[in-house]
Amino acid sequence: MTTVPDEEMFEQPCPIRDVLDRIGNQWSLLILEALAPGTLRFNALMREIGDISKQMLSRTLKQLEQDGFITRTLYPEVPPRVEYTLTPLGRSFLEPMQQLVVWADTHHGAIVAARTRYQALQE
Amino acid sequence: MTTVPDEEMFEQPCPIRDVLDRIGNQWSLLILEALAPGTLRFNALMREIGDISKQMLSRTLKQLEQDGFITRTLYPEVPPRVEYTLTPLGRSFLEPMQQLVVWADTHHGAIVAARTRYQALQE
């Protein structure tokens, strides 16, 4: 399973997989959402998200910067000020993501209901 | 950080968070996508996805079933046959998800370019 059988060598960058692996995780999505209203500083982001560790915030921000979703601006003051802002690419991603958020909001009730139903069947 | 300051007690099920925590991960998204064309059996799903472990597939499927995205049908034959199918809820999720896939496909080039640019700035 580490080595893919020769028959299906789709290890060549499948764009969907590549992108989904990056943004398809709680933190990236949440950070992007937090940045949607506007620029935020590191600690402000942390407060906004609430339960992310510094390390994961730092690491995920670095990834998002690498992939061109956000820019990182360091103002060499003291104490240091670092601002994170969505790039046009990042902002363009907000649209499909909003669809997702709307879907989540709309169908949340159905999901909770499904869970309850499932629970009931378990006894 | 374990205990949220009293001021911002949004521990009440934020629907977006709740839903995103579940489907906001590689495997859920990938399984849902694999199931989009139609019903699949356990091992077929594993082959389709390619690099998921049995345990994670099993666990994620159980979650998706709980949340009402898919149904699990066991045919008591031997060897056992188990089929996974999207529910209407699951199918309705495909739409915002497709938007995301289209976005990924469209902007993949830009992301790769951003990575290259970032790499170049590092030396």
Next chain:
DNA sequence: ATCTCACGGTCTACATGTTAGACCAAGTTT
């Protein structure tokens, strides 16, 4: 003048999540 806090991180030890692979029971193929 010293004590403490804020800033944006990094580092380390621990906790949790994920993986590969053995194992299961029973029927079908070799």
Next chain:
DNA sequence: AAACTTGGTCTAACATGTAGACCGTGAGAT
């Protein structure tokens, strides 16, 4: 009768995520 198939579960190794200490500088409180 030995081996393979099915859909999983279990375990031990490994990868990832967490909390919390720590850093240096400057400002405000004592």
